[in-house]
Amino acid sequence: MVDFMVGFDYLSSLDAMSGYHQISIDKSDEEKTSFITEDGTYCYKAMLFRLKNARATYQHLMNKIFKDQIGRNVEVYFNYMMIAKRPSKALRSISAPHMYSVVPWRGEKLLIYLAALEQAMSALLVREEARIQKSVFWVSKVLKDAEVKYMNIEKLAFTLLLAMRKFRIYLKDHQGVVLTDQPLKKILHRLENSRQMLAWSIEISLYCLIYQPRTAIKA
Numbered sequence: 169m170v171d172f173m174v175g176f177d178y179l180s181s182l183d184a185m186s187g188y189h190q191i192s193i194d195k196s197d198e199e200k201t202s203f204i205t206e207d208g209t210y211c212y213k214a215m216l217f218r219l220k221n222a223r224a225t226y227q228h229l230m231n232k233i234f235k236d237q238i239g240r241n242v243e244v245y246f247n248y249m250m251i252a253k254r255p256s257k258a259l260r261s262i263s264a265p266h267m268y269s270v271v272p273w274r275g276e277k278l279l280i281y282l283a284a285l286e287q288a289m290s291a292l293l294v295r296e297e298a299r300i301q302k303s304v305f306w307v308s309k310v311l312k313d314a315e316v317k318y319m320n321i322e323k324l325a326f327t328l329l330l331a332m333r334k335f336r337i338y339l340k341d342h343q344g345v346v347l348t349d350q351p352l353k354k355i356l357h358r359l360e361n362s363r364q365m366l367a368w369s370i371e372i373s374l375y376c377l378i379y380q381p382r383t384a385i386k387a
Contacts, residue, residue, distance in 0.1 A: 174257050180304070182249040191215040191225065202348075217275065278342045280331060281382070284323035291331035293338060307334045321355050322365065324348065329368045332375055342376075345378045353379040 199206045202211040213224055223246050230244040279294040290308035294301045356369040
C-alpha cells in the first residue's frame with residue numbers, strides 16, 4: 169500500500185474505522201446478529217466490525233466509492249487510506265496538517281519512538297528542526313489473541329517491526345534512529361531467539377537502524 173506512494177511529495181493517511189458502522193444490515197439478516205442480555209434480546213442494525221464478511225463488504229464499498237482515484241492518487245486497504253498529491257504552485261509554500269513532505273529533508277536522521285502496553289502498541293516517527301521535534305508519521309495497533317501474551321520486550325520488537333513496514337517510504341532516504349530504554353538491539357541479535365523473533369530480526373535488519381537511549385520529546 170505504501171509502496172504505491174513513492175514519488176509523491178505529500179501524503180495523508182486516514183483511518184475510517186467508524187465507517188463500518190454506517191453500513192446497514194439487510195432486515196432479513198439482522199436476527200443473525202442477535203445477542204442476549206439481562207434486559208432482553210437485541211440485534212445489530214448496522215454492520216458489526218467483527219462479522220466474518222465485514223472487511224470484504226467494506227473493501228468492496230471503498231473500491232466502488234474511490235474507483236476513479238484508486239491507483240492514481242488513492243490507495244485503500246479496508247479502513248486504512250493513503251492519499252497522495254504532488255504540490256501545485258499555490259501549495260508549495262503551505263504546510264497543511266497531516267500532510268508530510270518527503271523531499272526537502274532527504275538525508276536527515278529520523279527518530280523512532282516506541283510504546284507497548286498490555287493490549288496496544290504505537291510508534292512515532294519524528295524529525296528534528298532547530299532542536300524541535302516534529303511528528304512525521306504515527307501508527308498504532310490493538311493487540312489481539314497471542315499478541316497480548318507477548319513479553320514486554322517482544323511487544324516492543326513487534327512494534328518496531330510494524331513501524332518499519334509503515335515507515336519504510338521515509339527510511340529509504342533517511343537514517344532511522346530507534347530511541348528506547350530497553351535492550352532491544354541486543355534481544356533482536358540474540359541467536360537463541362524463537363523462529364518468530366529471528367524472522368522479525370531479519371526483516372528489521374534491512375533498515376540498518378541505530379539504537380540510542382530514549383529521551384523526552386521536545387515539542
